[in-house]
Amino acid sequence: MPLARHAPFKGNRLFPSAYFYFIGLRGRWWFGVQVDSLSTASRFMAGFFFGALVAAAVMVALCNAGDFSPFVAKLHALQQVIVTVLVSLVIVETRPLAYKTIWRERRCSFILDEDLGATIRGRTFGIPAGVIIGILIQNYVIN
Structure with missing residues (x-):
């Protein structure tokens, strides 16, 4: 279940190993999807x-x-x-x-x-x- 946030992507703060982050086209949106x-x-x-x-x-x-x-x-x-x-x-x-x-x-x-x-x-x-x-x-x- 993707989580969408409407905040700019600001680096790797609290980047757990169980998440992949996808950056949008202009770098304004990021989506975290938990995978195993x-x-x-x-x-x-x-x-x-x-x-x-x-x-x-x-x-x-x-x-x-x-x-x-x-x-x-x-x-x-x-x-x-x-x-x-x-x-x-x-x-x-x-x-x-x-x-x-x-x-x-x-x-x-x-x-x-x-x-x-x-x-x-x-x-x-x-x-x-x-x-x-x-x-x-x-x-x-x-x-």
């Missing part, structure tokens, strides 16, 4: 970076594991990427999916379903970025 997407957005970004970090670490570990394991040494590049994605999905998505499905009663009451969904989406979108980062790290180490 800041927590959801931060959970998405945290999940994205966590997924990228885990996928990059798994990619580097899998590429270097070829020296020790003959099974991993026989994998082609595309197969290494597929194994990296699958292992990263199992590592990263197990706990949030369990909290969303079977551990719903054990979940903290302050974690909303939207936040948990944003965490899952962020981790899922972070895994391809982590694979690319892992490939770049391997390219730098090899050259």
Whole structure:
């Protein structure tokens, strides 16, 4: 429910993090709308970076594991990427999916379903970025 005030916008006095302010065309009016997407957005970004970090670490570990394991040494590049994605999905998505499905009663009451969904989406979108980062790290180490 938007709140409209007929006063000029005078900076950020009492700017709570749960409000977005929209300035009118000439800067004379401002509208505050309370939203809860800041927590959801931060959970998405945290999940994205966590997924990228885990996928990059798994990619580097899998590429270097070829020296020790003959099974991993026989994998082609595309197969290494597929194994990296699958292992990263199992590592990263197990706990949030369990909290969303079977551990719903054990979940903290302050974690909303939207936040948990944003965490899952962020981790899922972070895994391809982590694979690319892992490939770049391997390219730098090899050259």
